[in-house]
Amino acid sequence: MSKNGQTQQFDKAAFQAAVEKHLTTTYAATVENATPRNWYMAMGKALAEISTGNLLATEQQLASEKARSVNYLSLEFLIGRLTGNNLISMGLYEDVAAAMEELGQNLTDLLEEERDPALGNGGLGRLAACFMDSLAAQEYPAVGYGLHYEYGLFRQSFVDGRQVEAPDAWRGIEGYPWEVVRPELTQHVSLYGHVEAYVDDAGNNCRRWVPGMTVEGIAWDLPIVGYGNNSVYPLRLWECRSSAPFNLSRFNDGDYVGAQYPALEAGNVTKVLYPNDNHDQGKALRLMQQYFHCACSVADILRRHLAAGNKIEDLAALETIQLNDTHPTIAIPELMRVLIDDFKMSWDQAWEICSHTFAYTNHTLLPEALETWSEALIQQMLPRHMEIIFEINHRFMLQVEKTWPGNNEVKRKLSIIQEGPQRMVRMANLCVVSTYAVNGVAALHSELVKRDLFPEFNELFPGRLTNVTNGVTPRRWIKYCNPGLSALISEKVGDDWPAHLEKIAGLEKFADDEAFQQRYMAVKKENKQRLADWINENMGIELDTNAIFDIQIKRLHEYKRQHLNLLHILSLYHRLLNDPTFDMHPRVFIFGAKAAPGYALAKDIIFAINKVAEKVNNDERLGGKLKVVFIPDYRVSLAEILFPAADVSEQISTAGKEASGTGNMKFAMNGALTIGTMDGANVEMREEVGDDNIFIFGLLVDEVQKLKNEGYDPYRYYHADSLLRAALELLNTDEFTPGHPGQLAAIRQNLLDGGDPYLVLADFADYVKTHEEIDAQYRDQKTWARKAILNTALMSKFSSDRSIRDYANNIWKLEPVKR
Template identity: 50%
Template sequence: SNTTTEVPLSLESAGVALDAEAQVSQIQQALVNNLYWVQGKDEQFANAHDYYTALAHSVRNQLLQKRIRTAKTYAQERAKTVYYMSAEFLMGRQLGNGLINLGLYDTMRHALADCGLDLDELLEREAEPGLGNGGLGRLAACFMDSLTTLNLPAVGYGIRYEFGIFTQLIRQGHQVEAPDKWLSYGNPWEIARPDYRVEIKFGGHTEVYKKDGDDDYQVRWIPAQTVIGIPHDVPVPGYGTENVNLLRLWKAEAGEAFDLDAFNAGDYFGAVANKMISENITKVLYPNDETRQGKELRLQQQYFFVACSLQDIIRLHLRDHGSLENLAEFAAIQLNDTHPAIGVAELMRLLIDEYNFEWAAAWQITQRTFGYTNHTLMPEALEKWSVDLFGKLLPRHLEIIYEINHRFLAQVKLRYPNDPDRLERLSLIEEGGERRVRMANLACVGSHAINGVAALHTELLKQEVLQDFYELWPDKFSNKTNGITPRRWLLQCNPRLAQLISETIGDSWITNLDDLKQLEAHLDNEVFRHAWQAIKQENKWSLARYIHDTVGIKVNPDSMFDVQIKRIHEYKRQLMNVLHVITLYNRMVQNPGDHVVPRTVIFGGKAAPGYAMAKLVVKLVNAVADVVNNDPIVAGRLKVVFLPNYNVSQAQRLFPASDLSEQISTAGMEASGTGNMKFALNGALTIGTLDGANVEIREEVGADNFFLFGLTTEQVAACKAVGHNPWCYYDTNPELKRTLDVIASGLFSPGEPDLFLPILDSLLVDDPYMVMADFAAYVQCQEHVSRTYEDRDRWVRMAILNTARIGKFSADRTIADYAREIWKVKAVPVAGE
């Protein structure tokens, strides 16, 4: 039988272009072979998951072939490489994306159908690697896609968490967390590289010693414990290119001779317990988004993956260039927020303690190598580590940070001789109370470039959070407005719209998103507009089916799909959205005969397990849904849906089916947002505040095609300065009063009248996120939205213009800007076979 032949696995191993028929039969052959040799099954016993795995291995093998040629080319060309360090990479499922990027999607669909297999069904078998919390992790994934598509040599460095972001369940309306066992059926996309293992030290103490034949003193770090890092490589394909970059994720294992002494002394249990401690480091992702957790294990995770990555970078650099003197000419390391900022101190330690550099030379190399991206203005998210904890875990790094600080502050003193307050603010160490290491300050002094992620965000960084650093080094600062990959967020998730667009203007938009502008020429074409609308309608039908299958709610696909999907946070104001829903409901109860524009209001998002207020908002959404969805007076004109376990895969279903995008954060609080871009790309209209990238989206799509409301950043600040009094809004806005009163009445919490009191308290006592202040403007703007939706042709025109004018927000543009202005890296295309 042909199932027992050698494992060719390569679809192009003959090295000649195959005709379509031959390609299909090769694909089928590879699939059968992988089923047999990788899964150890034949067609008689294989289930859908076996077929998924076999298919994944076929694609992986093609990617590996390209990867090997890519690595050879990069080494040959001595190319400068970007190292993107991030504690999170939210890659999403790999199979569909791999097929699209390899240009194999349609061929594969036919080849499988020919064997009676449905590609869509197999794609659904893949476990999503949820190695991130939200926007920050997904941005890193979009960046990897664009880096490869632009043929830029790059490695993403991160952590191979055994448990990613928790699975969110809803029980009696409450969020319940379950562990995310994404590896339980194995991971066909990774290759462990034990040969590139590295050793990482923790704890202990430092000592001064004299090196043989050297008069100078050196410091060495005597650790209390060592841990091994094993890289796990995931190939990252780009669209329409031979290049394949790498995502290299580190797994912690116990040292070689983990407590051999204990073992030999008969303490078998103690020895194995130590192994467990080591492996804990990469066990689980911290599920807090935008709030720091001062936990020792978190600092261990950060240091672990950064130290592993720096050893790896140095190994590669020495292999190709022989000396570390010119590291900055061949390596650009980008810090994705401060989570990897300890890298500044670690590179200094490596250069000085291990490679015998002088301080000044080491510092110059370090500064020239690192760049730092800030992603938030919110004080509770700024990372600060207690000096005590820090010194216990990383004694040598604390010494180095003190030395960096000493030299830095001496320099500041020269420039600002009589300004002790400024010195205190700039210091890497926060004094007063428990002394803490300020990671943002470390990242700023250790980098040659500092950037924010949207124009407004960068301006606020310069004026507020990093003002002192900006005054010191204005030239270090720049803006790099975020972007998203058009491959996953249009071509892959919305195939019908992608096809209509390509039929209309060609397919150059896939790698040159500005070309979507050409759609504007078709705005007055009625056939085109009808086709556009029909696709949105089909996408809504398919989402309606998914909603029914997952939560059992029947929604009306002809109603407006009004969608807010993102992490649950007070500053993102899901609460204001729910208050609007309650207000609409109250109107229906009071005036059942009034004309209304039917809406389906959809929420999705996880609350950090320890964030009580966010969890209560989840409960409120579900409680309101229970009442509204079951009240006959509503007569299906309003539906509320909370979709559990929002993740990348679910997002791919939601964006294409949305009419209205909710981007309603308090002005000045959302650094950028990237979901806002995904909605607009898929032809949803935005209701939003002047916050983050909303400002630039509105500029691009035009004020007429964007529903703006709410206080500006300056107005929020002014309001707070004079003392914001939420009660006056309650007293003067009868609809708002009624809405809060209905919550207080217990209508949404039968048997638990006090359940939502903390929400009412927060709104009425200090309302830090200005929900009360913005509510009337929000409701009024929503009325404008509804009226506009009634004029369906006008709405479709606005939707087309949103898609046509969103080109700026391609991650390809963002990455090209980083490459040119910060990293100074050039494309190194790999030749085809």
């Protein structure tokens, strides 16, 4: 690796020529009249030439070396903008900036032209993106398989404070410069129809699927560029098209629109990402997306395996398939089907391979997020798969009978088929039965998976249930998004920390160094100013960077408790106006969150925060001490300026509900102090930074369960705590919705008469008290700086490079292959 981590010679003149060539031949613009968007697109295309070359070369090398690979199957990859990040990974950032400058273009401005590919909802999809980055950075052979949605996660705006959704055409009209279509990889996917029995030439009784229709899967590759190495792995996204775009006789009969129906229907399959986070909606089109994704991906894995000259019997030795939650579970019966029906294997042979090929990650314990599909729906859309699922379950039930003879209750509980008026297939159970490893995403979460979700499975399959704590990529989430801090870190510990995050521990010894503290806080101030400028330009709200920037950015969900944060804000408002002895350091509360379009209470919470913000930000009586900002259309590219600008990170889910969290890690790396519950990865972050450098509050998992078992009564807290009462009562007035009292009452109603399912009121008092502690400590800037530095220094465990090494060593048994 030469200067700047660059791995190969950069030919400036050739690069500039490529940019100009794309400007004219691909985008029909001239150097004189090109728009910034033309320039960005042409630059992206010129860069993609380099990465595509490396992608093909990596592909070839891995095939010829017969390397074992992981296939990461996910319905979501929330990759964010690629250009800036890929420039860093290619080691070309400065060179390309200089080359573009000579062409009269400013790189930073051009990077702003890129629209985020938002092919995911939140944590699960963003984790998949960090994992691809870490696989490539460490050269663990990998392919990411996902869907090429025409529309990503909806774009959010606020109209009179309410969320309004608009479609996200992320590829624009010109297409996305980094993607390359691979027509030779096209797959054909069957749907519907029936199963028939037949006798083959050797006289065996066989079954085969006679499909009702087929569609085409078109492969689009996005390059995942390894940091400082020349490996480039594909993120392969499948687009669904009709196999029979025209019904010619109908076309000739004059039914032009009707003739295109199959095309329209198939086109729907990958039209749009389902916008639910931690929630299963159970729509037929979603099942079709899942199967389409799995059928294309499994077929492509087999194609690669066989094309490299390997035997089908050796599949499990050379390929492993990681299922990102249960969304791609149908890949299991699909592989069984292909091995039995097409490769003519026996059940036992096929099962031996499948059960050693798949592994499954669980990302949530929320009951409403655990996927089930109606047996009738699967039977209709995928009749052969339903047969195979029945057979898997039949054999599994025999095993359960052996362990717990005559115990029908345990059979009912573990069965893949859930009995009832409408029989349902439990996808998580299918996963646990059929995979060689099941992991949770943080230590606490994995314990709860074993203890509460799958205790009998844990007994039945000892060692199968395990933990891999999540992580985030330090390339995007420190180096790229926080250049000021990155320079400071490199100065102290050398510049190879982005690939070896253990090195940042070297900062620990500067935590008490006053000169360093001042420089560290100066960087924080600059980052706060960058955010304040964005907010001023885009929202017209002026902020003082001396205030505490207190940020909660994540999907809007009751369990994440943005409404607890809101109640705290209301309590401060109340005290500032009613308690002359009350003083506080100026604070800015910043939110970013999308609500699922069908989630009414989540939308009410957004509305309430926006209404409170409107009032508070213009209320002179508050003396500028309190500001509230709800940033619209929260997305990866905004996260990149929000994380570095935070003083306080809000990680306040009800204990036991947030599987891990990953935003919590990004904040801490960038020097924000966490206020958090003992939930998800917060627990392990506390272990790393020490109790003095994190603000923990609230009930523990077992206390939550105990309180619920005893019969939780939110009114007890309401009556006992006058500050809580004052905050809640504000929601019943027209204080924030002049002339419209009661517009915010649904939240109060949910917390009091709705039973407060996430124990907001139970944790309120401790939350307020802990925020008072934060207020006091922030006033001592030296101590605060010390704690912030220690947060950066002690976060190396939460690099996704470590997560991926854990998967590779403990689950996948995968070795790096260097280019």
